[in-house]
Amino acid sequence: MDLKEIQNLIKFVAKSGASEVKLEMDDIKITIRTGSESDTTIVQQLPMQSAPVIQQQAPVASPPVAEAPAAPAKENGDDKYITIKSPIIGTFYRKPSPDKPVFVEVGTEIKEGDVLCVIEAMKLFNEIESEISGKIVKVLVDDSSPVEFDQPLFLVDPS
Structure with missing residues (x-):
C-alpha cells in the first residue's frame, strides 16, 4: 500500500x-x-x-477534504481562486534541491500534473503535483516550513 x-x-x-x-x-x-x-x-x-x-492530524473545525486537494478559496474576496492544499504533513520545499531553481513562482502558468513543490515526510521527498490548470497567484507557505495535512499551499487562478 x-x-x-x-x-x-x-x-x-x-x-x-x-x-x-x-x-x-x-x-x-x-x-x-x-x-x-x-x-x-x-x-x-x-x-x-x-x-x-x-x-x-487535521484541525477539528475543518470540514472533510474535497475529492481533490484543491478547493475554492473564500477569504479576502478571493472567490475566483482555487486553493491547493497539502495532502500530507511534513516539511514544505519550493525547490528540488538547494542549488536548483524553485518549481513555481507567482505568475507561473501551471497545468495538471506539474510539480509544484516537495514535502518531506519521514525522510521521503514527495513531489506534490497540480490537479488543476491555471496561474499561481500566491504562495502561502515559506520555504522549509512545516505544513499540516490539508494546509493551504498555493492560490491558483483557473481562468
Whole structure:
C-alpha cells in the first residue's frame, strides 16, 4: 500500500463519518480514528523490529477534504481562486534541491500534473503535483516550513 492509497483511505473514512477503522494486511496495519479532538491515522509496518508510526492530524473545525486537494478559496474576496492544499504533513520545499531553481513562482502558468513543490515526510521527498490548470497567484507557505495535512499551499487562478 503506497502513500496515495493511504491518503485516499483517510479521506474516505473522514467523509464516511465512521469513528474508527482498522485495516490489517500481510505487511501493514492501519488504524484511523475520527471524532476525537483531531483525526488520527496510525500506520505500522509489521515485519520490522521497531515499526515506524505515521500520525496525521487535521484541525477539528475543518470540514472533510474535497475529492481533490484543491478547493475554492473564500477569504479576502478571493472567490475566483482555487486553493491547493497539502495532502500530507511534513516539511514544505519550493525547490528540488538547494542549488536548483524553485518549481513555481507567482505568475507561473501551471497545468495538471506539474510539480509544484516537495514535502518531506519521514525522510521521503514527495513531489506534490497540480490537479488543476491555471496561474499561481500566491504562495502561502515559506520555504522549509512545516505544513499540516490539508494546509493551504498555493492560490491558483483557473481562468
